[in-house]
Amino acid sequence: xxxxxxxxxxxxxxxxxxxxxxxxxxxxxxxxxxxxxxxxxxxxxxxxxxxxxxxxxxxxxxxxxxxxxxxxxxxxxxxxxxxxxxxxxxxxxxxxxxxxxxxxxxxxxxxxxxxxxxxxxxxxxxxxxxxxxxxxxxxxxxxxxxxxxxxxxxxxxxxxxxxxxxxxxxxxxxxxxxxxxxxxxxxxxxxxxxxxxxxxxxxxxxxxxxxxxxxxxxxxxxxxxxxxxxxxxxxxxxxxxxxxxxxxxxxxxxxxxxxxxxxxxxxxxxxxxxxxxxxxxxxxxxxxxxxxxxxxxxxxxxxxxxxxxxxxxxxxxxxxxxxxxxxxxxxxxxxxxxxxxxxxxxxxxxxxxxxxxxxxxxxxxxxxxxxxxxxxxxxxxxxxxxxxxxxxxxxxxxxxxxxxxxxxxxxxxxxxxxxxxxxxxxxxxxxxxxxxxxxxxxxxxxxxxxxxxxxxxxxxxxxxxxxxxxxxxxxxxxxxxxxxxxxxxxxxxxxxxxxxxxxxxxxxxxxxxxxxxxxxxxxxxxxxxxxxxxxxxxxxxxxxxxxxxxxxxxxxxxxxxxxxxxxxxxxxxxxxxxxxxx
Amino acid sequence: xxxxxxxxxxxxxxxxxxxxxxxxxxxxxxxxxxxxxxxxxxxxxxxxxx
Ligand code: HEM
Ligand SMILES: [Cu+2]
Numbered sequence: 001x002x003x004x005x006x007x008x009x010x011x012x013x014x015x016x017x018x019x020x021x022x023x024x025x026x027x028x029x030x031x032x033x034x035x036x037x038x039x040x041x042x043x044x045x046x047x048x049x050x051x052x053x054x055x056x057x058x059x060x061x062x063x064x065x066x067x068x069x070x071x072x073x074x075x076x077x078x079x080x081x082x083x084x085x086x087x088x089x090x091x092x093x094x095x096x097x098x099x100x101x102x103x104x105x106x107x108x109x110x111x112x113x114x115x116x117x118x119x120x121x122x123x124x125x126x127x128x129x130x131x132x133x134x135x136x137x138x139x140x141x142x143x144x145x146x147x148x149x150x151x152x153x154x155x156x157x158x159x160x161x162x163x164x165x166x167x168x169x170x171x172x173x174x175x176x177x178x179x180x181x182x183x184x185x186x187x188x189x190x191x192x193x194x195x196x197x198x199x200x201x202x203x204x205x206x207x208x209x210x211x212x213x214x215x216x217x218x219x220x221x222x223x224x225x226x227x228x229x230x231x232x233x234x235x236x237x238x239x240x241x242x243x244x245x246x247x248x249x250x251x252x253x254x255x256x257x258x259x260x261x262x263x264x265x266x267x268x269x270x271x272x273x274x275x276x277x278x279x280x281x282x283x284x285x286x287x288x289x290x291x292x293x294x295x296x297x298x299x300x301x302x303x304x305x306x307x308x309x310x311x312x313x314x315x316x317x318x319x320x321x322x323x324x325x326x327x328x329x330x331x332x333x334x335x336x337x338x339x340x341x342x343x344x345x346x347x348x349x350x351x352x353x354x355x356x357x358x359x360x361x362x363x364x365x366x367x368x369x370x371x372x373x374x375x376x377x378x379x380x381x382x383x384x385x386x387x388x389x390x391x392x393x394x395x396x397x398x399x400x401x402x403x404x405x406x407x408x409x410x411x412x413x414x415x416x417x418x419x420x421x422x423x424x425x426x427x428x429x430x431x432x433x434x435x436x437x438x439x440x441x442x443x444x445x446x447x448x449x450x451x452x453x454x455x456x457x458x459x460x461x462x463x464x465x466x467x468x469x470x471x472x473x474x475x476x477x478x479x480x481x482x483x484x485x486x487x488x489x490x491x492x493x494x495x496x497x498x499x500x501x502x503x504x505x506x507x508x509x510x511x512x513x514x515x516x517x518x519x520x521x522x523x524x525x526x527x528x529x530x531x532x533x534x535x536x537x538x539x540x541x542x543x544x545x546x547x548x549x550x551x552x553x554x555x556x557x558x559x560x561x562x563x564x565x566x567x568x569x570x571x572x573x574x575x576x577x578x579x580x581x582x
Numbered sequence: 583x584x585x586x587x588x589x590x591x592x593x594x595x596x597x598x599x600x601x602x603x604x605x606x607x608x609x610x611x612x613x614x615x616x617x618x619x620x621x622x623x624x625x626x627x628x629x630x631x632x
Contacts, residue, residue: 173602176602188596188599188600194599197602197605198605200606201602201606201609201610204606204609204610205609208610208614209618231625232622232625235621235622235625236618236622239613239617239618243613272595272596276595276599279599279605282608282609283608283612286609286612286613286617287613287616289613289617290621293621298624298628299621299624299625303620303624306616307617311616
């Protein structure tokens with residue numbers, strides 16, 4: 001590009017090529033930029049695959065459609081979980097790590113060649129596992145609980161993928177060191193980078209747990225190890241399986257802050273408070289892995305309650321803090337931008353026509369109301385028993401990882417396209433609707449799976465009519481209705497997802513190039529009275545806004561708490577009816 | 583805040599939060615002991631059926 005690209009910074013004896021971002025004034029290492037692009041593209045490819053598989057699953061669980069035969073259903077369900085939960089999300093997170101380290105710290109990426117090795121390992125691993133699953137003899141679900149045995153290459157692929165991701169995390173930590181040594185920033189790192197540090201820390205624990213369990217399981221599948229204890233497998237596996245979800249939470253919260261900063265110039269209300277909330281994630285979020293073992297015999301209630309109730313509530317406190325400070329930061333910035341009337345002018349006049357903003361805000365609301373509240377219910381030992389292994393569980397995590405994380409990452413993409421790929425977003429009219437279609441679809445599948453689960457419908461179950469079973473069971477008609485509605489909203493989510501993939505691919509390939517002149521315009525609609533141009537540079541800065549006059553945010557938070565308390569209470573009531581004590 | 587003078591003493595918690603490797607250490611050891619090790623110890627104490 002004709003702008004400042006090609007500036008060569010020789011720091012610490014190592015030459016790196018930089019360009020200067022016309023919007024954020026950040027210095028962008030071109031090697032980091034290429035890696036961000038590669039990882040983002042891989043992510044979108046796996047989302048496209050995984051999303052189609054999700055639709056097939058939902059259409060099979062819709063009793064009136066019942067699309068796939070049972071063997072194919074379990075194969076497709078296995079592949080769905082792997083492609084979206086691991087491959088889409090983690091590739092995108094690698095892009096975020098490189099962005100939050102090299103780009104936000106104005107620094108060169110440490111050892112880009114290692115980052116490329118990481119990328120190649122991850123691609124190879126993902127493809128190996130996918131092809132193995134498609135052979136049809138590894139339909140063990142992405143949890144692969146022993147003694148279910150997949151083909152050895154199923155585990156080998158996952159191990160390669162994890163090794164790649166670990167190398168990526170090391171490049172991230174290495175870049176932090178380089179930035180500090182070469183003094184590319186002053187004081188503390190920006191909050192978005194701090195959120196990425198939380199994500200990377202959790203990723204290291206996640207991958208270590210994965211290695212501890214998957215390597216022996218691989219050897220077991222090859223016949224070198226005779227026996228793996230099922231409970232031990234579950235315990236260590238969930239150290240990976242659950243913690244990996246917490247990488248997502250940390251990453252998407254960082255993304256919320258980043259989008260608010262870039263679009264609105266929002267500053268965190270308090271660096272101290274937001275960082276402490278991330279610290280709660282680092283310390284406690286991973287312990288909540290125990291909620292997957294709440295009904296296992298052999299583990300004491302002390303262990304269960306300490307790790308879920310106690311630790312989980314501290315981690316939830318972290319999320320509650322972010323849930324307040326993100327809208328709070330937006331409100332403060334918008335009031336600064338001049339939207340001061342009444343309680344909600346700041347929100348009404350926010351750039352809703354910008355898919356990055358609408359996606360981010362929908363993600364925030366649905367993550368809190370759907371994913372968050374249902375998560376606390378599931379994480380309570382006593383209540384868990386009502387929903388354990390029902391569709392309530394996928395209902396919960398489609399609220400967190402689809403309506404929350406996936407939507408947040410989609411929203412960020414609308415900024416990554418102009419800022420990193422330097423392409424205008426194609427079809428802005430359609431792009432405006434994309435987060436709504438996907439968000440409402442994802443919110444719908446979450447709610448209807450929660451509903452079906454509350455009625456006891458099992459997860460991972462091919463046929464709830466039990467047509468060919470010896471013992472049958474009649475679910476209430478409402479359960480069938482829920483699964484039908486789930487199917488309809490699955491179609492909506494798929495349309496939204498397909499639109500996202502199409503817009504992204506088309507913009508990368510055919511989008512109009514972004515130069516200095518059209519850079520701000522390429523970000524999409526911004527608040528009309530945005531104060532200073534250049535306020536997007538906030539994303540790379542450090543500093544607090546302060547808890548000023550934020551009536552709108554406090555009202556939203558109050559609504560959330562009322563909903564939370566009511567729903568929690570209703571579930572205890574429901575429990576008392578399922579298990580009368582008199 | 584970025585406008586803190588360099589001579590001023592940096593608060594303890596800020597020094598903790600500014601140290602990614604300390605955070606990495608905490609974020610790995612805390613769950614490794616409280617979740618993994620504690621849990622595994624309990625599992626090894628389950629009597630084995632003959
Ligand atoms: C078009 C969008 C999607 C639709 C329609 C969809 C639908 C579904 C359905 C119906 C299930 C099956 C529940 C069961 O039978 O147990 C499921 C499972 C699952 N979904 Fe999705 N999903 C979508 C997107 C996603 C995304 C984006 C993610 C992750 C980021 C995700 C992660 C998962 C996981 C981890 C499972 C559990 C698999 C298992 O039980 O092994 N889904 N999905
Ligand atoms: Cu979990």
